[in-house]
Amino acid sequence: xxxxxxxLMENEPGVLxxxxxxFSGRGFNIExxxxxxxxxxxxxxxxxxxxxxDQIIEQIIKQLRKLVTVIKVIDLTGTKSVEREMMLIKVNxxxxxxxxxxxxVDIFRCKVVDVDLDELTIQITGDHGKIEAIxxxxxxxxIKDVIRTGAVAMRRSMQ
Numbered sequence: 136x137x138x139x140x141x142x143l144m145e146n147e148p149g150v151l152x153x154x155x156x157x158f159s160g161r162g163f164n165i166e167x168x169x170x171x172x173x174x175x176x177x178x179x180x181x182x183x184x185x186x187x188x189d190q191i192i193e194q195i196i197k198q199l200r201k202l203v204t205v206i207k208v209i210d211l212t213g214t215k216s217v218e219r220e221m222m223l224i225k226v227n228x229x230x231x232x233x234x235x236x237x238x239x240v241d242i243f244r245c246k247v248v249d250v251d252l253d254e255l256t257i258q259i260t261g262d263h264g265k266i267e268a269i270x271x272x273x274x275x276x277x278i279k280d281v282i283r284t285g286a287v288a289m290r291r292s293m294q
Contacts, residue, residue, distance in 0.1 A: 137180070137263070138165070139194050139288045142181040142199060143206040150204045154181065157198050159248075163187065167285025178206065182287050184263075211288050218262045218288040224270070227277035228255040236276060238269060243269050256281060263292060 144150055151170060158165050167184040185195065192210055200209045211218075228236050233255070240257055241248060242266065251254035259269055263286060270281070 136188065137186050137212070139183060139286055140181075140183045140185065140192075140196070140199070141209045141210040141211050141216075141288060141290070142183065142184070143173070143208075144179055144181060144202075145204040145206065146179040147180075147204055148178050150179070150202075151158040151181075153202055153204065154183075154199065156184075157202065158185070158195070161198065163191065165196055165243070169285050169287050182285070184286050205271060205278060208292065211290060216288050217291060219260055220266050220286050222259045222261065222270075222281060222283040223249055224265050224273060224281050225249075225256045225274050225279040226255055227253060227279060229253050230253050232276055236273070239269065239272050245269070 142154070144154075149184045155165065155168075163185060165183055165185055168181065170179055170181045172178070173180050185192070187195070192212075196208050199205050226236060229250060236255060237247070240255075243259060243261070245260075246258045247255050257273075259266060266283065270278070
């Protein structure tokens, strides 16, 4: 099962490598990872998506909490949270297929950010499900390239 871990940590050199080392040393896989500073000076927020059963996720959280630089770890899976990911996707868009691709872009509220004679580059923002859905729809046109940011997530208010 896919889990989203929200981690507050001190912003120090080597923190990212310690977290990544924790995962690799125990054979856990990081599917996506995002880190950025918070409003609080010296504190960063890391969002990690990983897979595993409840026992494995509990073990990961316990290990993360043992790291001196980690302030707080929350598993957002099953909680009310907001998740977003951004993707740039380059698709074959020959003359006869371009209108259909643009309809899909419109339905998914995406943006065309680059146009060429036979291809379109599309920017998509949304949750994991939306990103996967548009990839599935655009595959039949021929996807040339995909770049994704990975998930960023935060707990909703009023919890």
